[in-house]
Structure formats: structure tokens, C-alpha cells
Amino acid sequence: MVIPSTKTPSSPTTSDGGQPKLDKWGLPVATLDDIFPPLPPGTELIPIDLSKDSYSLSEIQRCLADHISIDLSRFFDESANGKIPNQDGSTMKIRLLHQSPPVLAVENFLTEAECQEIQSQSTSTRAHQVDSATFRGSLSTRTSTSWFCHYSDVPVLLAKAHHLLDIPLETMEEPQIVRYGRGQEFSWHYDEVPSSQLDNGGQRLATLLVYLTSVPENKGGGTTFRDLRQHQNNHSSSSSTELVMQPQQGSALLFFPAFADGRPDDRTLHKSHVMDWTDPKWIVQMWVHQYPYNPVLPAGNTHEAARPLMEDMSRKLGYS
Numbered sequence: 001m002v003i004p005s006t007k008t009p010s011s012p013t014t015s016d017g018g019q020p021k022l023d024k025w026g027l028p029v030a031t032l033d034d035i036f037p038p039l040p041p042g043t044e045l046i047p048i049d050l051s052k053d054s055y056s057l058s059e060i061q062r063c064l065a066d067h068i069s070i071d072l073s074r075f076f077d078e079s080a081n082g083k084i085p086n087q088d089g090s091t092m093k094i095r096l097l098h099q100s101p102p103v104l105a106v107e108n109f110l111t112e113a114e115c116q117e118i119q120s121q122s123t124s125t126r127a128h129q130v131d132s133a134t135f136r137g138s139l140s141t142r143t144s145t146s147w148f149c150h151y152s153d154v155p156v157l158l159a160k161a162h163h164l165l166d167i168p169l170e171t172m173e174e175p176q177i178v179r180y181g182r183g184q185e186f187s188w189h190y191d192e193v194p195s196s197q198l199d200n201g202g203q204r205l206a207t208l209l210v211y212l213t214s215v216p217e218n219k220g221g222g223t224t225f226r227d228l229r230q231h232q233n234n235h236s237s238s239s240s241t242e243l244v245m246q247p248q249q250g251s252a253l254l255f256f257p258a259f260a261d262g263r264p265d266d267r268t269l270h271k272s273h274v275m276d277w278t279d280p281k282w283i284v285q286m287w288v289h290q291y292p293y294n295p296v297l298p299a300g301n302t303h304e305a306a307r308p309l310m311e312d313m314s315r316k317l318g319y320s
């Protein structure tokens with residue numbers, strides 16, 4: 001499959017084909033289409049098949065082939081249900097949200113107690129708070145608050161990420177907790193690392209985002225993919241909209257900002273919708289890199305300090 005990169009500079013025009021807007025020096029102002037160009041015609045985009053109730057594990061596994069080589073059957077049965085129950089008796093379930101590029105949801109990835117425990121790390125003096133950080137600060141707007149955590153403070157996240165993805169601890173980026181209050185958002189962006197920063201761990205291959213709280217439908221806060229579609233079947237008609245994952249406490253969203261060889265996959269342009277709800281949206285995120293990654297924040301954060309805690313947690317959860 002050939003997915004051409006779409007990031008070729010173009011001359012700024014309005015998306016409706018009208019005259020470009022000019023800045024105070026009379027120069028054209030870049031538009032969203034210039035910064036995040038539309039995908040070239042013919043780009044492969046395969047939504048899920050509405051006529052199917054669910055996808056089997058083998059089918060899900062096939063969709064992942066260009067991105068990550070994992071054997072999901074270690075811990076999931078052919079119906080994509082987790083083989084090992086969570087501590088509260090619930091079981092994980094993998095649901096395919098989009099075939100190509102693959103986007104997956106894992107229901108019951110964390111229990112309510114695990115979500116609360118991770119969220120509480122934001123109040124720890126060990127976490128490093130950053131307001132509105134983004135790799136592409138000038139292009140995207142982020143109005144949330146993030147906390148970079150010591151790996152050793154979130155062993156359950158590490159154990160479960162390892163359980164699901166079977167990736168080395170060293171390739172995991174610092175776990176980041178994010179809080180969005182009412183009116184806050186993270187506008188369109190790619191999760192890929194800019195080429196100037198690839199010397200630390202190479203490209204980000206996978207985004208694992210776990211919702212620590214729920215946000216009701218139609219109250220914003222959903223993670224939305226510009227170019228991916230989801231279909232709705234109402235009684236007589238069917239329609240399609242942008243693919244949105246509405247935050248559901250304990251559910252994980254898994255997608256792939258780059259192919260296994262490190263080439264960015266521009267089809268995964270996404271955003272966090274503006275929040276229109278009184279209770280904040282909380283998530284925890286972790287990115288998987290191509291190569292071992294050296295943590296930057298908080299000072300003194302190491303994978304090694306977390307390894308025995310992750311292994312203990314894996315035993316406690318019945319994974320090893």
C-alpha cells in the first residue's frame with residue numbers, strides 16, 4: 001500500500017477557492033488547508049463495514065499489519081475479548097473503529113479504581129506540570145494542562161500497555177496525564193515527531209490514549225479524525241460523519257501516527273473537540289517509539305526504576 005506524504009507546501013488560498021486573506025503586510029495568511037493539506041485523491045481509507053456486528057481478532061490483527069506486529073491472541077480470544085479478567089471482574093474488549101488506517105478501541109482497558117489512581121498522580125509533587133504544550137505550537141491550539149509522570153508512578157498503565165502491545169518498556173515515552181476544562185481543546189494535529197526531534201527514539205509509531213473520565217455525547221471532548229468516517233444507520237437512511245471516540249471512563253483508543261518503518265501516516269490527523277461540559281475530561285497518554293526513548297521529564301525519570309514495579313503489577317494482574 002502506498003500512502004504518499006501530503007505535506008507539500010502550497011500557496012495559501014481559501015478552501016472555497018476565493019481570494020486569500022492578507023495579513024497587515026499584505027502577505028497571504030496560511031489557512032488550515034495549507035497547514036494540514038487534504039489527503040491526495042485515491043488515498044486508501046477503509047471505514048468499518050456496517051453490515052458486520054463486530055470484527056474477529058484475526059481480522060483486527062490483519063488491519064494492524066502495516067503498523068505493528070503483535071500477537072493479540074496471547075491475551076484475547078477470537079471474539080476479541082480479554083482472556084484475563086480485570087481486578088473488578090470486567091474484561092477488556094477490542095473493537096475496530098476503522099480498518100485503514102487502523103483505529104482501535106479497547107473497552108475496560110482500565111478499571112474505575114485504576115483511572116482514579118492514575119488521575120490522582122496529577123496532584124503529586126513528582127509530576128511535572130506543563131500548560132498547553134504541543135510539538136507544533138504555532139500550528140495547533142492546545143488549551144489543556146498536562147502532567148508528565150515518572151514511569152514508576154503508573155505501573156498499572158505500563159503493565160497494561162505491555163500486555164496489549166507487547167513492546168519493550170524502553171520504547172515508551174513519558175506517560176502524560178491531560179486535563180481539559182470547559183471550553184478547552186487540542187485543535188487539529190499529527191502525533192508524529194517533527195524531523196528535527198527524531199534523534200530521541202525515532203518516530204512515534206503508536207498512540208495509546210486512555211480516557212480516565214467520561215464525557216456525555218454532544219458535550220464535546222471527543223477525539224475526532226478529520227479524514228476517517230463512521231457510518232450511522234437510522235431507521236430508513238444512513239449517513240456518515242467524522243470518526244469520533246467519545247470519552248468513556250477506562251476505554252483506550254489506539255492508533256498509529258506512523259507506519260512501522262517510521263513514515264508518518266497523515267491519515268491520522270485528529271483533534272480533541274472543544275469541551276462543552278462542566279466536569280473536566282481527563283486522559284492519560286503514552287506514545288510508543290521506534291527505538292529506545294530517553295525520558296526528558298520529570299527530572300530523574302527512568303524506565304529502569306519502573307521495571308520491577310511493572311513486573312510486579314503484571315504478576316498481580318495475572319499477565320505473567
Ligand SMILES: O=C(O)CCC(=O)C(=O)O
Nearest residue numbers: 186191222223271272283
Ligand atoms: O484528548 C484527546 O482526545 C486527544 C489528545 C491528543 O490528540 C494529544 O494529546 O496528542
Ligand SMILES: [Fe+2]
Nearest residue numbers: 189190191270
Ligand atoms: Fe494527538
